[in-house]
Amino acid sequence: MPDIRTTGRQPSRRNVLFGGLGVGAFALLAAAGCSNEGRGGVGAVSAAQNSSVLPKYIPYTGVPMDIKGADGVPDTMLKYPASPKKATSGQPGDGEDVGVFVMTNTPAPPKLEKNAYWQELNERLGFGLSVALTPSGDYSDRFQTTVAGDQLPDIFAMFSGDIPGLPSLLEERAVDLTEYLAGDAVAKYPFLANIPTESWQSCVYNGKVFAVPVPRGPAQSMVMYARQDYFESEGIDPQVTSFEEFYDLCKELSGGNTWALGRVPLGFIRQMYEIPNGWSEAGGTLTSANLHERQQDALEAARRLVADGFVHPDGVTAAQPQRKTWLVNGTIRFLDDTFSAWPDFSNYPLGEGFQLAVVPPPLAEGGGTAGIHMGPQVQNITSISAKSADRVEALLDVINYLAAPFGTEEHMFKTYGVEGVHYELDGTDPVPTEKGRTEVQLGLKYVVEGPWVNFQAGDPSVAQAEHDAQAAVVPSAVKNPASGLFSDTASRKGGQIGEKLGAVETDILAGRQKVGAWQPAAEAWAKGGGDKIRAELEKALADRKKTEG
Structure with a gap:
C-alpha cells in the first residue's frame, strides 16, 4: 500500500482511505435529528429567505494555491508562501478601541500586559482590541447572561x-448589515467577499444579513482516522466491504490492553445503513433521520461492538485529546474526528513513521460504499452590536481585516504572530514556539476567518493526504437538506427532546435497554416537538425554494 503522506500523485480511492466515519459513542443526538450539524446546525440557523440579499462571492486571487479545490473540496497549500505580502493598506477601523466577545477552545492566553502578541496586534490595528474570552462549553450560558445584562460589546460571536x-x-x-454586504456591496470588504455564498445563508434572518460567518465547509465532516502505519506493518487490509467485515476486523484488533475503537462509531454505522444526515427530503416534505427504518439495525450493530469489548472502556467519558493520545500510542486503532482535526495530531508525540488515513463507510450488507455525512458549512457567526451602529463601517473594516486570506502577511501574523518570538521558519513554513502556542490564542479565528485551506506547517505530506482523502469522499458526501433553515421550536425545545432520545440511545448501547426501545422513544420525540420542528423547517424550505427560483 503506498504511503499517501509522502507521495504527490493522486492515489486510488482504496489506497487513500480506509477505516470509517463516526459521530461518536453514546453521543446525544442533534436537536432536530441524527446529524453532524453541530451547534450551528439544523433547527438553529436561518435560511437565506431572499437570495438577493446574499453577498456576492468574489474569490481572492492574490495567493495562488498549490492544489485548487474542486467539487466542494477546499484548497490545499503544501508550503506557506515565502515572504507573504500585505493585502491591505493602512490600519483598519476608526482609531477607536474595539471590544470583542468570543469563544475559545484553548487555555486562556496571558493578559495584555504580559502578551507580546496582543501588544503587537494592537500596534498593527492602531487601537486597543479588548477580547472577552469564554470557554466554548460555557459560552451559551455566558452569552445569554451578557445579553440579559445588556453588556454585549462592539463585536460578538455566537453558536447560533x-x-x-x-x-x-x-x-x-x-x-442590520444588509445595505453594507448584500450583493455587490460586499466588494468594499474584499476578504468578506472571499467567503463562499453557501456560508452566508447562515447569517440571514428575516430576509436581512445580521452576521458574518466563520466558514468551515467539509472540514467539519466527521471521518474515522486509522493508523495506516500499523495496518501496513502488520499486513492487515483494513478495507472492509460490510459491517460484518468491520466487526471481524475490530475483533482482530482488540485484546489485552488494545482496543479497535476509541468510542462507538455510531455515525459511521448509521452511514453504513444509509440513514440520512439529519433529515431527508422528497417533494418538499422532510423526514427526520430519527424515524428511519434502519435505526434499530444500526443501534444493534453498534451495541455488539460495545458488548464484545471492541470499544475502549473509558471511551465514553474520556475527552477527545485523551482519545487522540490513545491513537498515537497504539492503545486504539481507529478514532473518529473532523477533517479539521488532522493537523492537530502534530501536537502529540508522534513516533517515527506515524501515518493516518480515512475511508468512506461500506454499505452494511456489502455491495458498495455509503456516503459520509457532510458537516456544517459554518463554525459560528459574528454580529455587530446595535449599540455600535454609528461605527458599523469601521467595525466591518476591522472584521474584514481579520478575515485576511491564507498566505497574506495579515493572515500570517494573525495566525502565527511574530517570527523569532511566536514561530520559527522551517523553510517557508511557520512552526509555532511554546510562546506562540499560548500568546496567540485570542480566539480571533472564531471572530471571522477566510475559507478553510488544508495546510500543515513543516509536513506537506499531511496536507496532501488530507486533500486526497477529501477528494475521495467530499464530492459524494450526503448533505442535510434542512441545513441553514430556522425552526423556533428547535431553538427552544430541541435540546430537551434530543436529550431524552439520546438517553435511550445511551441505554441501548450500554445494554440497559433493548434495541426495540428506540422506536417508541423516536415517536415520543416526534410528538414532543419533532413534528413541529419538521413543519417549521418545511415552511422555511418552501420559502427558500420560492425566493431562489
Missing part, C-alpha cells in the same frame, strides 16, 4: 444553535 429566538434577538441587539 444555542440561542432560543435568535431572529428576534438579532433584530433587537445586532446591526
Whole structure:
C-alpha cells in the first residue's frame, strides 16, 4: 500500500482511505435529528429567505494555491508562501478601541500586559482590541447572561444553535448589515467577499444579513482516522466491504490492553445503513433521520461492538485529546474526528513513521460504499452590536481585516504572530514556539476567518493526504437538506427532546435497554416537538425554494 503522506500523485480511492466515519459513542443526538450539524446546525440557523440579499462571492486571487479545490473540496497549500505580502493598506477601523466577545477552545492566553502578541496586534490595528474570552462549553450560558445584562460589546460571536429566538434577538441587539454586504456591496470588504455564498445563508434572518460567518465547509465532516502505519506493518487490509467485515476486523484488533475503537462509531454505522444526515427530503416534505427504518439495525450493530469489548472502556467519558493520545500510542486503532482535526495530531508525540488515513463507510450488507455525512458549512457567526451602529463601517473594516486570506502577511501574523518570538521558519513554513502556542490564542479565528485551506506547517505530506482523502469522499458526501433553515421550536425545545432520545440511545448501547426501545422513544420525540420542528423547517424550505427560483 503506498504511503499517501509522502507521495504527490493522486492515489486510488482504496489506497487513500480506509477505516470509517463516526459521530461518536453514546453521543446525544442533534436537536432536530441524527446529524453532524453541530451547534450551528439544523433547527438553529436561518435560511437565506431572499437570495438577493446574499453577498456576492468574489474569490481572492492574490495567493495562488498549490492544489485548487474542486467539487466542494477546499484548497490545499503544501508550503506557506515565502515572504507573504500585505493585502491591505493602512490600519483598519476608526482609531477607536474595539471590544470583542468570543469563544475559545484553548487555555486562556496571558493578559495584555504580559502578551507580546496582543501588544503587537494592537500596534498593527492602531487601537486597543479588548477580547472577552469564554470557554466554548460555557459560552451559551455566558452569552445569554451578557445579553440579559445588556453588556454585549462592539463585536460578538455566537453558536447560533444555542440561542432560543435568535431572529428576534438579532433584530433587537445586532446591526442590520444588509445595505453594507448584500450583493455587490460586499466588494468594499474584499476578504468578506472571499467567503463562499453557501456560508452566508447562515447569517440571514428575516430576509436581512445580521452576521458574518466563520466558514468551515467539509472540514467539519466527521471521518474515522486509522493508523495506516500499523495496518501496513502488520499486513492487515483494513478495507472492509460490510459491517460484518468491520466487526471481524475490530475483533482482530482488540485484546489485552488494545482496543479497535476509541468510542462507538455510531455515525459511521448509521452511514453504513444509509440513514440520512439529519433529515431527508422528497417533494418538499422532510423526514427526520430519527424515524428511519434502519435505526434499530444500526443501534444493534453498534451495541455488539460495545458488548464484545471492541470499544475502549473509558471511551465514553474520556475527552477527545485523551482519545487522540490513545491513537498515537497504539492503545486504539481507529478514532473518529473532523477533517479539521488532522493537523492537530502534530501536537502529540508522534513516533517515527506515524501515518493516518480515512475511508468512506461500506454499505452494511456489502455491495458498495455509503456516503459520509457532510458537516456544517459554518463554525459560528459574528454580529455587530446595535449599540455600535454609528461605527458599523469601521467595525466591518476591522472584521474584514481579520478575515485576511491564507498566505497574506495579515493572515500570517494573525495566525502565527511574530517570527523569532511566536514561530520559527522551517523553510517557508511557520512552526509555532511554546510562546506562540499560548500568546496567540485570542480566539480571533472564531471572530471571522477566510475559507478553510488544508495546510500543515513543516509536513506537506499531511496536507496532501488530507486533500486526497477529501477528494475521495467530499464530492459524494450526503448533505442535510434542512441545513441553514430556522425552526423556533428547535431553538427552544430541541435540546430537551434530543436529550431524552439520546438517553435511550445511551441505554441501548450500554445494554440497559433493548434495541426495540428506540422506536417508541423516536415517536415520543416526534410528538414532543419533532413534528413541529419538521413543519417549521418545511415552511422555511418552501420559502427558500420560492425566493431562489
